[in-house]
Amino acid sequence: MQPSTEAGAAGLAAILAEPQRAVVALDFDGTLSPIVADPSEAYVHPDAVPTLARLAPHLAGVAVITGRPVESALELAGFAGVTGLERLTILGHYGAERWDAATGELRTPPPHPGVLALREELPAIVAGAPDGVRIEDKGAALAVHTRRTANPDAVLHALEPELLSAAERLGLAVEPGRFVLELRPPGTDKGDALRAYLAERDAASVLYAGDDLGDIAAFDAVAQWRKDGNPGLLVCAAPTTGEAPVTALASRADLIVQGPEGVVALLGSLAERF
Numbered sequence: 001m002q003p004s005t006e007a008g009a010a011g012l013a014a015i016l017a018e019p020q021r022a023v024v025a026l027d028f029d030g031t032l033s034p035i036v037a038d039p040s041e042a043y044v045h046p047d048a049v050p051t052l053a054r055l056a057p058h059l060a061g062v063a064v065i066t067g068r069p070v071e072s073a074l075e076l077a078g079f080a081g082v083t084g085l086e087r088l089t090i091l092g093h094y095g096a097e098r099w100d101a102a103t104g105e106l107r108t109p110p111p112h113p114g115v116l117a118l119r120e121e122l123p124a125i126v127a128g129a130p131d132g133v134r135i136e137d138k139g140a141a142l143a144v145h146t147r148r149t150a151n152p153d154a155v156l157h158a159l160e161p162e163l164l165s166a167a168e169r170l171g172l173a174v175e176p177g178r179f180v181l182e183l184r185p186p187g188t189d190k191g192d193a194l195r196a197y198l199a200e201r202d203a204a205s206v207l208y209a210g211d212d213l214g215d216i217a218a219f220d221a222v223a224q225w226r227k228d229g230n231p232g233l234l235v236c237a238a239p240t241t242g243e244a245p246v247t248a249l250a251s252r253a254d255l256i257v258q259g260p261e262g263v264v265a266l267l268g269s270l271a272e273r274f
């Protein structure tokens with residue numbers, strides 16, 4: 001798998017030349033985990049964990065940067081206690097939460113009062129919505145999903161004004177995604193999470209792979225990292241559901257792969273080079 005851009009080729013070359021200074025950072029849903037109708041029924045690609053376990057020991061670190069709570073990613077993927085993943089970090093809730101395999105320590109933010117209030121209000125907001133609308137209670141955030149409705153785009157669009165107004169009133173950030181609108185505490189995004197992780201690992205190169213709107217901030221962080229003279233590789237995991245890829249990712253990616261299958265194949269091809 002060859003990057004289609006010079007910058008991407010330089011990023012890949014740097015990762016291969018000095019893997020012990022490279023960070024691989026990955027989104028979860030749509031990137032390691034195939035998109036399914038019900039978030040609670042998500043699963044990781046069957047080869048994802050073994051492939052990461054082969055790759056990670058050669059690297060400065062591997063981070064899963066996700067909108068999910070850490071515990072959800074841990075439970076769905078079974079990352080804990082896997083030999084080879086001792087240097088894995090999960091940055092959940094867009095970086096507000098953190099778990100390190102090395103210590104098993106989970107750091108969670110205090111509850112945001114806006115989320116506590118929204119939890120009470122949200123059932124009334126979605127009460128008149130068509131069948132198939134689901135509230136996902138993520139603990140530190142709440143998301144409204146429309147994938148299971150007859151017209152997911154239109155239903156999300158119709159719910160948007162009331163959700164945006166609740167977010168503004170309660171001091172929450174709005175995080176759009178694939179047939180989902182999430183209301184969450186402000187203050188961090190995947191770009192902030194990635195920048196901090198790269199600095200902490202003293203990384204000299206980075207590969208970031210993502211598929212959804214929440215990953216744009218991480219793409220921005222890698223773009224800035226490259227402007228600062230550091231090599232990086234941007235990978236877009238194109239949806240395998242028939243949905244269009246996120247333009248802001250696909251148009252800037254050095255490499256476009258097909259969903260988690262393609263991401264895992266890429267990671268496997270890297271592992272084989274070390």
Ligand SMILES: O=P(O)(O)OC[C@H]1O[C@H](O[C@H]2O[C@H](CO)[C@@H](O)[C@H](O)[C@H]2O)[C@H](O)[C@@H](O)[C@@H]1O
Nearest residue numbers: 028029035036037038039066067068147178180
């Ligand atoms: O940052 P991510 O790891 O990509 O998480 C973003 C959101 O992903 C999940 O929703 C998405 O995946 C679901 C399961 O495949 C799918 O049903 C839904 O339509 C997608 O939007 C998750 O449920 C959210 O909490 C995450 O914020």
